[in-house]
Amino acid sequence: MPDTANRTQFILLRGGPRHLERLHPHLGDDPERIAVRHLNGYEHYEATGEYACAGDQELPIFGWIYQTKIAE
Known part of the structure; x- marks a missing residue:
């Protein structure tokens, strides 16, 4: 079984x-x-369940859901 913990993948942000x-x-x-x-x-961002082609890969699409500020 491949180790995916240190594998970088790309996602698309919407x-x-x-x-x-x-x-x-x-x-x-x-x-x-x-x-x-x-x-x-x-x-x-949250996974939408959709994918988009980017080059020779299908990348998961993540849709924006909200913003938070860092407490000072």
């Missing part, structure tokens, strides 16, 4: 801030939700 990179690296297993550090907070 929604959220316009200037955030849409192709996002993710390290580890296939999550249901991710948090992307952005400015002074986090942008939260």
